[in-house]
Amino acid sequence: MTVDDSGPQTPDGDAVPFATEASAAGAPHVSSPQEYDAILLAGFGGPEGQEDVLPFLRNVTRGRGIPDERLEEVAVHYRHFGGVSPINGHNRQLRAAIEAEMRHRGLQHPVYWGNRNWTPYLEDTVKEAAEAGHTRLLAVATSAYSSYSSCRQYREDFARAVLDTGLAGTVQIDKVRQFFDVPGFVRPFAEGLAEALRGFAAEGLAPEEIRVLFATHSIPTGDAERSGPQELGLGEGGAYAAQHRAVGGQIIEQLRAEGHAGAQTGWELVYQSRSGPPSQPWLEPDVCDRIAELPAEGMKAVAVVPLGFLSDHMEVLWDLDEEAMEAAGEAGLRAVRTPTPGVHEAFVAGLVDLLEERMQAVEPERRPHLTDLGPWYDVCRPGCCENVRRGFSPAAAGVKP
Numbered sequence: 001m002t003v004d005d006s007g008p009q010t011p012d013g014d015a016v017p018f019a020t021e022a023s024a025a026g027a028p029h030v031s032s033p034q035e036y037d038a039i040l041l042a043g044f045g046g047p048e049g050q051e052d053v054l055p056f057l058r059n060v061t062r063g064r065g066i067p068d069e070r071l072e073e074v075a076v077h078y079r080h081f082g083g084v085s086p087i088n089g090h091n092r093q094l095r096a097a098i099e100a101e102m103r104h105r106g107l108q109h110p111v112y113w114g115n116r117n118w119t120p121y122l123e124d125t126v127k128e129a130a131e132a133g134h135t136r137l138l139a140v141a142t143s144a145y146s147s148y149s150s151c152r153q154y155r156e157d158f159a160r161a162v163l164d165t166g167l168a169g170t171v172q173i174d175k176v177r178q179f180f181d182v183p184g185f186v187r188p189f190a191e192g193l194a195e196a197l198r199g200f201a202a203e204g205l206a207p208e209e210i211r212v213l214f215a216t217h218s219i220p221t222g223d224a225e226r227s228g229p230q231e232l233g234l235g236e237g238g239a240y241a242a243q244h245r246a247v248g249g250q251i252i253e254q255l256r257a258e259g260h261a262g263a264q265t266g267w268e269l270v271y272q273s274r275s276g277p278p279s280q281p282w283l284e285p286d287v288c289d290r291i292a293e294l295p296a297e298g299m300k301a302v303a304v305v306p307l308g309f310l311s312d313h314m315e316v317l318w319d320l321d322e323e324a325m326e327a328a329g330e331a332g333l334r335a336v337r338t339p340t341p342g343v344h345e346a347f348v349a350g351l352v353d354l355l356e357e358r359m360q361a362v363e364p365e366r367r368p369h370l371t372d373l374g375p376w377y378d379v380c381r382p383g384c385c386e387n388v389r390r391g392f393s394p395a396a397a398g399v400k401p
Ligand SMILES: CC1=C(CCC(=O)O)c2cc3nc(cc4[nH]c(cc5[nH]c(cc1n2)c(C)c5CCC(=O)O)c(CCC(=O)O)c4C)C(CCC(=O)O)=C3C
Pocket: 044, 045, 046, 047, 057, 060, 061, 074, 085, 086, 087, 142, 143, 144, 147, 149, 150, 217, 218, 219, 220, 274, 275, 276, 308, 313, 314, 315
């Protein structure tokens, strides 16, 4: 059976044209220039009050039959903050910042915002855009790396949004490339880490007493192996882990080249926020487990860099600022959690660069990227970031097999 992975179908059965250009394995796919008429910022969504918490968690876990009693365990983290995740506020700010930067550059596209798991839902946003006459949307998801959860699932959400609204033949949604190694995304992390290391040095700590932990969301190892295009063969942890390692290494190299105090310190990639049944393997080691081991390795301080996240949402506020900092306290370590990109001006400018690059179909050689893995490609290949746990769902913004 051939599975048509190319996304929503037009009424006459043809795939929506994505105007892609096939290229050799490993080389970026680059689309042709397109007249996009609006931008779509796609977020995760989060609850905005105690009464939203359970319905939100049911949305996140939909189709997996997780009982409310289990969800209440996760709900505790949200309830601790009044049932409010800061993530929607961050995305409102990011939407406004992208729009302001676009206007500054003379780009007049409206910038819409829609979420996967909470209002404003992507379905409603897409409908609103179409009613305003905007049918060629260029999307950017608040997720920088490749994996089912951070790439393909957004593409499935786009497909569902146009299918559920009956707009499959009318609205086209393309998505900019994964941006883990674009300079504007990396810079805020590098600046934050430089400051943390300066602080440790000022306290008299030597580089060999400091460990940098780049922290990202754990995912099932099966998802990690299938992250990115299968033909790249990026080894254990797939594209997901490889991209994080490459960016972490790049940040350290950058700080060393700039001669920052303390940048000779050791570093590693760690994972956080695992869920799922204990029988299912997820990426390890866990950030708190590693923190507990550091004193025995001669460490006196730890800098935790939330490399997998764009803003200070619940994973950062709870799993790092509460749990990881508590683990560091118990281990007797000095600890700092460095900032996320948020609406750092370099990050916002970097996102608008990505939108412009895609509108103009800039050639790969001129696309900013800081690691050998980049520039990532515009259009996902068949099988990219697939999820065998959930089975097939159509996805937008992919190449036709
Ligand atoms: C890779 C990745 C990112 C980063 C990329 C991206 O940003 O998209 C991310 C972000 C986020 N994850 C978030 C929240 C949750 N993630 C969950 C569950 C899961 N996440 C997963 C992965 C990721 N998640 C996975 C493999 C699962 C298991 C279930 C499944 O296979 O899909 C659950 C369910 C409960 C639980 O299982 O713990 C919740 C509540 C929030 C919102 C925070 C807020 O509200 O402030 C954000 C930004």
